[in-house]
Amino acid sequence: MSIHKEGIKILVFLIVLLLALNLTIRHYYLDDMVLRYVLLIGSLVLFFFVLQFFRHPVVNVPYNDKHILAPADGKVVVVEKTIEEECLKDERIQISIFMSPINVHVNRSPAKGIVKYFKYHPGKYLVAWHPKSSTLNERTTMLLSLEGGLDIVVRQIAGIMARRIKYYVKPGDSLEQGAEFGFIRFGSRLDVFMPTNAEIQVKPGMVTRAGRTVLAVLKD
Numbered sequence: 033m034s035i036h037k038e039g040i041k042i043l044v045f046l047i048v049l050l051l052a053l054n055l056t057i058r059h060y061y062l063d064d065m066v067l068r069y070v071l072l073i074g075s076l077v078l079f080f081f082v083l084q085f086f087r088h089p090v091v092n093v094p095y096n097d098k099h100i101l102a103p104a105d106g107k108v109v110v111v112e113k114t115i116e117e118e119c120l121k122d123e124r125i126q127i128s129i130f131m132s133p134i135n136v137h138v139n140r141s142p143a144k145g146i147v148k149y150f151k152y153h154p155g156k157y158l159v160a161w162h163p164k165s166s167t168l169n170e171r172t173t174m175l176l177s178l179e180g181g182l183d184i185v186v187r188q189i190a191g192i193m194a195r196r197i198k199y200y201v202k203p204g205d206s207l208e209q210g211a212e213f214g215f216i217r218f219g220s221r222l223d224v225f226m227p228t229n230a231e232i233q234v235k236p237g238m239v240t241r242a243g244r245t246v247l248a249v250l251k252d
Contacts, residue, residue: 034088038198038215046082050075085217087136091243093210097179100142100230100248101210102240103186104222106131111236116185116225119149119175124185124225125232127247129240131220139188139214140243141176141207142224148183149175150203172199172214176207182250185225188214210243226250 035043054071061067093101110128115121131137152172170190177183188197199214207213230248234240240247 035086093243095209098250099246100226102242102245102247103139103142104129104131104242105135106240108234108236108238118173119185123228125228127224129222137216138212141211141213143178144209145176145178147201147203147205148177150201170197172197187223188216189221191220
């Protein structure tokens with residue numbers, strides 16, 4: 033287990049801030065041991081809460097060209113047929129995964145393929161489970177062309193707390209199954225749009241693990 037690069041600056045800043053706050057309280061309230069201990073304990077709790085958010089586990093992904101894997105840790109909140117209107121413009125099965133602040137927020141490719149389209153959209157910060165968050169919130173859209181000729185779409189969506197989407201891919205890039213392609217700070221959502229004949233393996237309420245949970249099995 034390591035710390036994600038997106039968290040290094042934040043953690044260093046937090047250490048400096050908390051250290052300065054505790055030293056200030058110690059200086060001005062030298063005799064108030066209760067206040068000093070409460071602040072110290074609160075500082076440690078806050079630091080370790082932020083620290084766990086930026087954890088970066090090693091995930092070994094055995095390649096399977098028939099599997100669509102979860103792109104994120106979290107909980108399945110949507111499994112439904114819909115029209116993917118930005119890239120594919122046809123009917124797809126949409127699976128949405130909500131990531132709470134306590135989840136690992138590394139985003140991984142659900143399948144092996146070539147990035148045919150990628151676009152960042154600035155937007156609002158509605159709660160991630162809001163029905164219109166996928167079209168109104170800050171988001172990215174990635175069209176991934178799989179080895180078998182099928183296309184899937186993966187969408188990062190910012191939430192009310194997630195004010196920073198990071199992405200590490202561009203059109204033309206090749207992604208391995210389970211490879212990291214992005215990161216979203218704090219609560220947010222990932223949508224995956226796949227063929228309507230895919231055999232869905234999850235349902236709302238199920239917990240997913242990025243690069244490990246099988247969302248669907250593709251048919252020939």
